[in-house]
Amino acid sequence: MKFIRFFAVLLILLWVGFVPAQQQRGGRTTIHIEHADVMEASERFGKNVQALFGNVRFRHHRTLMHCDSAFFYRDSNMVHAYGSIHVIQDDSIHLYGKVLYYRGNEDKAMVRKNVRMVNGEVVLTTDFLDYDRRNDVAYYYNGGKITSGDNILVSSWGYYYPKTEEAHFRDNVVVTNPQYVMYSDTLLYFTVPEIVKIVGPTTIKSERNVIYAEAGYYDTKNDVARLERNGSIEGEEQTLKGDTIFYDRRSGFGEVFSNMFLHDTTNHVIVTGDYGYYNELTKRALATRRAVLMQVHQNDTLFLHADTLRVDPIPDTEFQRIRAYRNVKFYRPDFQGRCDSMVYDLKDSINSFYKDPVIWAQGNQMTANTIRLHTRNRALFKAELLENSFVIAPEDTGSYNQIKGRNMTGHIRNNKLYRIDVDGNGQTIYYPKEDNVIIGMNRAEASTLSILLEDNQVTGIILRTQPSGNLNPPYLVKRDGRFLSGFRWLEEYRPKRREDIFLRDAPPESVEQINYNEFLFDRTLPKR
Secondary structure (H helix, E strand, C coil), X not given: CHHHHHHHHHHHHHHHHCCCCCCEECCEEXXXXXXXXXXXXXXXXXXXXXXXXXXXXXXXXXXXXXXXXXXXXXXXXXXXXXXXXXXXXCCCEEEEEEEEEEECCCCEXXXXXXXXXXXXXXXXXXEEEEEECCCCEEEECCCEEEEECCEEEEECEEEEECCCCEEEEEEEEEEEECCEEEEEEXXXXXXXXXXXXXXXXXXXXXXXXXXXXXXXXXXXXXXXXXXXEEXXXXXXXXXXXXXXXXXXXXXXXXXXEEEEEEEECCCCEEEEEEEEEEECCCCCEEEEEEEEEEEEECCEEEEEEEEEEEEEECCXXXXXXXXXXEEEEEEECCEEEEEEEEEEECCCCEEEXXXXXEEEECCEEEECCEEXXXXXXXXXXXXXEEEEEEEEEEEXXXXXXXXXXXXXXXXXXXXXXXXXXXXXXXXXXXXXXXXXXXCCEEEEEEEEEEEEEECCEEEEEEECCCCEEEEECHHHCXXXXXXXXXXXXXXXXXXXXXXXXXXCCCCCCCCCCCCHHHCCCCCCCCCC
């Protein structure tokens, strides 16, 4: 009996061996049995069904299949294989699992349980994988993982194209890298360059920052990204946004094209522009093309425009220095001004305005070669006017209270000017009142003097050195005598609305040229 069974198996093997490997059935290529320790054909398996046991091996096209046991359905050209599944495609793609359903007419392999596909350094693992050889795509839809380089990518759905080495992920996508973790609902991944293509809402979290974008790419090998559509980089103290952001994680450099938005939450400063950059490591930033600096000041926001805005760290401190370069204008409902350039030192909370600065505040116009504003606890408490200082406040039609001197210091309390000290060549013209009626024009001079104010009205004047002065009825004073030398009323240049900071009107006549090298700075871009 054993001899008859052995002889039957031998005949079957000989018959199978003589079947050409490329025999056609209905235009399809027949699966070829290369080896089995034992083969059995029985009616209990079905018509034209062979059972194979031990070191089973099939071949179909350029695909070689190994397993422990299998059923071969000749009529339908299918194989159901079990145990130690190993499928080799083109001697380069290796597919492992516990169960294999192979449909020869469709060139499709369906592998189940502990599935692993290996293509070079790329490894795909899941419990449910279908591999369409004809279209060269392997896919899962009940959870899977791809390991590529330093990246581990998991998702609910996944499609992997071995020839192009491209992977598509959908639903609950997570990319884990030693430097960050990426979350998305849809991603494309190119395994050879290790580049992630962002095609949906994606968040990248690391110890340094949180990155968000809805389109773009991330080069995981070189740590370089292009963020598009609502792109942002949020650090501990700064948030950078823009229409398009080029970001280099290693250098910390982010370059923004169109609608740049940089928010410094620590210093309550926002910088915007149509082009700019920010380096999260060096804390350097630049904005240009309709650049605007917004500084939150108590309940109001100051809007400042310049051709170029730049932020640089102050050496050996944790603070920055902000520079505004060319055509500076700023607006706040109670505070406006203009100059050629500005420097804001966040360490000392000093705002310095250079080259023909003009500031309008509390009904006063202030000019000098240089103006410095000092803040404390985010509130203005002192204003310094250095060289050729001049303060003008309109009193009545054609009448102006005026203070002039070499240097001035204005003292501010509760956001109101209450005293002005003049040091050097002090001169003043003011119009005292009784019952809100002007009783004369008071003109006084002293080397040093102080003006006392209450509700923007002069309540007293103290002449300290070489004083002189007189009070005359207004009708006795000639028009030329109503103005101190160098008087300039510049109301037409005052920004009266937030939008006015972008107006490129002609600047007022210069008081005196100064050394501009004092606040020039390097505008070249750092290497990325």
